[in-house]
Amino acid sequence: MKSVALKILGALVVLWAAATFTFFVQAALPGDRATLLLNQDSGQIKKRTAAELAPINEEFGFDKPLVQQYADYLGGLATGDLGISYQKKAPVTEIIGEQILPTVWLTLAALVAAWVIALLLTLFTTRRSRVVKTLGSGFETLSAALPHYWLGVILLVVFAIQLSIFPVEGGTSLYGLILPALTLAIPLAGFLGQVTRDEFENVLDEPFITSARARGMGDFEVRWRHALRHAVLPAITLSGWALGALFSGAVIAEIVFARQGIGQILVTAANARDVPVVAGIVMVVAFVYVIANLLVDLAYRIVDPRIQT
Amino acid sequence: MTELLRVENLQVGFGDRQVVKGVSFSLEAGRCLAIVGESGSGKSVTARTLVGLTGGTSQVTADTLEFDGRDLRGLGDRQWRDVRGRDIGFVLQDALVSLDQLRPIGREIDEALRLHDYGTRDERRRRVLHLLDEVGIPEPLLRVRQLPHELSGGQRQRALIASAIALDPKLVIADEPTTALDVTVQARILHLLERIRDEGSALILISHDLAVVARMADEVAVMRHGEIVERGDAREVLADPQHEYTQALLDAIPSTHSKGTRLSPGTPHVTTVPARPARPADAPVLAAEGLVKRFRGPDGRDRTVVDDVSFTLSAGETLGVVGESGSGKTTTARLALALTEADGGRVLLNGEPWSELPEKRRRGRRREISVIYQDPLSSFDPRWSVERILADALPSDARDPRKRVAELLDLVGLEDEHRARRPLQLSGGQRQRVAIARALAPEPSVIVCDEPVSALDVSIQAQVLDLLTDLQEQLGLSYLFISHDLGVIHHMSDRVLVLNEGKVVETGTADEVFFAPKQPYTRALLAALPTLEPRGERPAMPEPSPTPSSSDTVEVSA
Incomplete structure (x- = not known):
């Protein structure tokens, strides 16, 4: 129980640090924020008079002392308020909320697909004939090195445009999820596969594997029931990082496949210097990392029951 | 008694390296054969040949490799899997790494039953509990759900043995079954193996420890560099070794009798540096x-x-x-x-x-x-x-x-x-x-x-x-x-x-401590120690206590 409390406390500290960082980056950015806002609205770039700026400063609270603004920001976060978008004048929570689900689905689908590919590769190609082994580890090395952007375009051109198996613009349908998820999953699968393969090879030399064989267990069952569980532990640890990286990296797949999602908003907001939206997304990503790491912890405990003591 | 196992001119090689060179032996039901040797002697490889687990890159040949009237040469994977676990049980050393650390011991034992289609789930469960009880693990209902690291070293080894004897195999091969164990725990495990043999299984014991062998074996085969240098009745071989290597092995064992003598007579004393006078013995260092x-x-x-x-x-x-x-x-x-x-x-x-x-x-x-x-x-x-x-x-x-x-x-x-x-x-x-x-x-x-x-x-x-x-x-x-x-x-x-x-x-x-121990604990420790006196010529082993002593409880690493 004590360790759980510590973990949650640690997670809160991470979130607080992320919030503080994004707040002070916003405040420290060059240029007056009110001027920026007005210029963005009017599409002109010019110096504004104090009279023009006053209502904006009033509305967004830019006239308050920095400490007060920081306190307000943290207070807002605690109640789920991420501020108002400069560009759309709508609450950031609303903007993100509308777009977050497609990204979450994409991320999860990619993670699951990556795991499935990595596990199949490990199960069927580790310690096999030289050809199979080389093919397996070769695929992993190659795919781990593929850039998402290039892979996405290739998948799009081959499967959606040339072969017309999948829709070019999938929208949010399940069918349309496949190509973007694979775009993110294949490089990750290569990476997870490499880690798992190394561990799997080591585990296959352990005496308990010999014990299982000596009971009359066949090769596939030995791999599936005994070795795999030991071999996935390092990859589980990496999955926390991977989930966060997928979430923030989803933007590429979303752009290539013209999907809705947080990535799209992030790009638009970053281009327009819509700082509250960018900061909001940073907070969401930080939150995803925190949750992902808690999940990893949980998964690790399920796979390795020794930890519970 | 008819022969259960006959091996003639067994050769095992890994690539160019020949690790077993023409080994022959045979074994009857209810008897114990000990294969003794130092690391690299080929004793473990010989044992693994009998269950077809020498590994993919090995070449195994033999003039005869017969178990229970069946030729083991050229068995396919499927046929080997039938033999393993059902007809031949195999116990490795150090149960901490020889049992799957992530699974409860009950599942490991159940696995042996399940793989050979033993009964329904309920029947298997009853059998697992019965086995745990039989090998002397207290509170089977609790232990069956525990992970290997939650058990003491002795209990783990018992669980491993239980998984190997789950189907009453005709032959049990134990590869250094007591090597990592304390002497009192070792005594109990040896007692358990003795019982398995007495119930009619043949036992092959692989060991480097001649004292363990002396206690257990009916026959001994001494291996060196892949060959059996001496084989025969355990009592005769240990009391009157014919081969100089067996003699050297026996001489090398430090014990009560060896005190003050050199254990390896062939090697020279170190005398190159002038002696440094010892400090005056008044104050302890x-x-x-x-x-x-x-x-x-x-x-x-x-x-x-x-x-x-x-x-x-x-x-x-x-x-x-x-x-x-x-x-x-x-x-x-x-x-x-x-x-x-x-x-x-x-x-x-x-x-x-x-x-x-x-x-x-x-x-x-x-x-x-x-x-x-x-x-x-x-x-x-x-x-x-x-x-x-x-x-x-x-x-x-x-x-x-x-x-x-x-x-x-x-x-x-x-x-x-x-x-x-x-x-x-x-x-x-x-x-x-x-x-x-x-x-x-x-x-x-x-x-x-x-x-x-x-x-x-x-x-x-x-x-x-x-x-x-x-x-x-x-x-x-x-x-x-x-x-x-x-x-x-x-x-x-x-x-x-x-x-x-x-x-x-x-x-x-x-x-004083070894010849006239004053405390019961010291006496128990000494009594548990296997000695080189062959079976039958020494007082019977004290029956292991039914309740585990302090040394058989879970060790907590400091």
């Missing part, structure tokens, strides 16, 4: 007064690992510390070395305060006491050469380090060519010699030897023990000698300290 050390257990409660331990060690003397795992031996060693802060008591080194000093002030005096560990490999940086390892251990003010390194190598019986080698390029015995040379480098007056020969083959162990004895005579060293091996302790020690659960149970001269 090392003295511990009422040492106490507590560790926080996993349940959050303090465990007293070392409880009021006092001893003195005089110049030129060896004090043996003996006890089972968890008795506090190693913690005592660390306290003596002041590597662990004591919670009570103190240590004096060469008559001056030692454990109470701040580490900064101790550092200058660290050269007065050094240490040799069981596993030198993990105490060396694998990328360093022997020369660098030794030079690094020299005091910073050493003149002419090159010459001193040569001197040290000479002292421990290594050649100049070993200088440039790295630890992985050395044999186990050579590594331990380097570890000894490193301990000697700062010219200490005391060396703490923590299980220095436990990982070595008996012939290598003999050489290392002889070397330690020579060095002591020559350099006037004092040893705090820690071992779980009673034979080694008796052979090496002038005085002995028996530890149990952190407390000193008994202390006295080695002969």
Whole structure:
């Protein structure tokens, strides 16, 4: 129980640090924020008079002392308020909320697909004939090195445009999820596969594997029931990082496949210097990392029951 | 009795390397054959051939390989899987790594049943509980759900045996089944194996330990370099060995009888460096007064690992510390070395305060006491050469380090060519010699030897023990000698300290403790020790107590 409390406390500290960082980056950015806002609205770039700026400063609270603004920001976060978008004048929570689900689905689908590919590769190609082994580890090395952007375009051109198996613009349908998820999953699968393969090879030399064989267990069952569980532990640890990286990296797949999602908003907001939206997304990503790491912890405990003591 | 197993001219090779060269033996039901040999003798490979688990790259040939009327040569994978577990049970050493750490032991035993389509789930469950009970694991209903690391070493080994005998195989092969175990636990496991044999299974026991073999075996085959050098009735072979290698193996065993003699007569004494006079024996070089050390257990409660331990060690003397795992031996060693802060008591080194000093002030005096560990490999940086390892251990003010390194190598019986080698390029015995040379480098007056020969083959162990004895005579060293091996302790020690659960149970001269033990614990320990007297000529083993003793409970690593 004590360790759980510590973990949650640690997670809160991470979130607080992320919030503080994004707040002070916003405040420290060059240029007056009110001027920026007005210029963005009017599409002109010019110096504004104090009279023009006053209502904006009033509305967004830019006239308050920095400490007060920081306190307000943290207070807002605690109640789920991420501020108002400069560009759309709508609450950031609303903007993100509308777009977050497609990204979450994409991320999860990619993670699951990556795991499935990595596990199949490990199960069927580790310690096999030289050809199979080389093919397996070769695929992993190659795919781990593929850039998402290039892979996405290739998948799009081959499967959606040339072969017309999948829709070019999938929208949010399940069918349309496949190509973007694979775009993110294949490089990750290569990476997870490499880690798992190394561990799997080591585990296959352990005496308990010999014990299982000596009971009359066949090769596939030995791999599936005994070795795999030991071999996935390092990859589980990496999955926390991977989930966060997928979430923030989803933007590429979303752009290539013209999907809705947080990535799209992030790009638009970053281009327009819509700082509250960018900061909001940073907070969401930080939150995803925190949750992902808690999940990893949980998964690790399920796979390795020794930890519970 | 008809023959259950017949092996003739068995050959096993891995690529160009022939590891088993023409081995033949046979075995009847209800009998025990022991295959004895040192590491690399091919004994384990021979055993694995019988279950077809020598590995994909091996070539196995034999004139005859017959089990229960069936030719095992050329069996396919499917047919081998039928034999394994059902007809032949296989027990590996060290159950901690031979059972799947992530699964409850009940599932491991169930697996053997399930793989051979034994009954329904409920029938299997009943059988698993019955087996746990049969191998002597208390509270089967609780244990069946526990993970290997939650069991004591002895219970784990029992669980592993249970999984191998689940289907009452006609042949049980046990590969070093007691090697990692304490002597009292070993006695109980051997008793269990004896019972399995008495119930009619044939037993093949693979072991390096001749005393274990003497207790168990009807027949012995002594292997060396892939060949059986001597085979025959266990009693005859051990009492009157015909082959010189068997004789050498028997001579090399340190025991009550070997005290004061050399264990490996063929090797020369070390006499190259002039003897250093021993210090005057008035003040002890090392003295511990009422040492106490507590560790926080996993349940959050303090465990007293070392409880009021006092001893003195005089110049030129060896004090043996003996006890089972968890008795506090190693913690005592660390306290003596002041590597662990004591919670009570103190240590004096060469008559001056030692454990109470701040580490900064101790550092200058660290050269007065050094240490040799069981596993030198993990105490060396694998990328360093022997020369660098030794030079690094020299005091910073050493003149002419090159010459001193040569001197040290000479002292421990290594050649100049070993200088440039790295630890992985050395044999186990050579590594331990380097570890000894490193301990000697700062010219200490005391060396703490923590299980220095436990990982070595008996012939290598003999050489290392002889070397330690020579060095002591020559350099006037004092040893705090820690071992779980009673034979080694008796052979090496002038005085002995028996530890149990952190407390000193008994202390006295080695002969007093071994020949006239005063305390029941010491007597139990000695009684559990297998001796070389063959079966039938010695008093019957005391029946293992039905309730597990303290040593059979879960060990908590400190």
